[in-house]
Amino acid sequence: MSRTSPHTDGEIVQDFLSVAGLLEEPKLAQLYAYLAREEEATVQNVVEDLELAQGTAYSYVNRLVDAGVVVVTDDEQPRRYAAREIDLTVTTGAGDGEYTITPALIDAVGRRKTDADIDTYIDRHGVAGLATALIYVVARERGEVTHRLMADDLDISPLAAEMILQALRPVVHEHHQIDENVRHDTEEEVNK
Structure with a gap:
């Protein structure tokens, strides 16, 4: 750690x-x-x-x-x-992963009881999986990745990727500087 x-x-x-x-x-x-x-x-x-x-x-x-x-x-x-500001980086026991626990992650966990998509994602992928999803949401909101790339990288369905991306979007916008003019993929844009 x-x-x-x-x-x-x-x-x-x-x-x-x-x-x-x-x-x-x-x-x-x-x-x-x-x-x-x-x-x-x-x-x-x-x-x-x-x-x-x-x-x-x-x-x-x-x-x-x-x-x-x-x-x-x-x-x-x-x-x-x-x-108090929290910024704690934890390395997995196998040393193959590193996760940073930030206020954004804590905020996302706090929304678990009021957002079924976040709750389901944590049940299936754990808090570490949620931390990884948050990284993808920031990248998506900055126009750097698509939901399909996230789905491929994390070996989840594109629908599951889009659902958690949408659920975590408000968290990311509260905790990160995001240019509102950046265009990111949505189901509507993908299906055009």
Whole structure:
């Protein structure tokens, strides 16, 4: 496992465990992604915007603070919270793959419970597969690849590729600079 900034081994392990917890619990991932988007929010903002019960919102926020992925930015009442930047690169045990865990990936996992296409993709390909799909979505939105190329590269059907590309498109546009004038393939364009 490597990290882009210098940390002690203990801090890297703690970061990994904290991020693993986010990837295992979509509701926590959703809250982290919300705080990353908003830059700063109160628990009341969380309650209103994510439609969580107040007790649940406090519990989730406290869990994220305890995990070290969210920090208190203002101790005055009402307290304000912000997501800590995450950029963790993990190498597979066999050494044949490397995955970077970013806020975009955490956001995508957080959408699992509200987007059936993301949920199905994670069930079939795991979070590592979702991380790979995100790379293709960025490339697709920049006009560098087509859904058919993604399907061939990942050995999935073109329909499955298009479905996950469309499901992850909003995530990519929230987390990456994408030129809106770039033309990318869609089913309509392919069928013309």
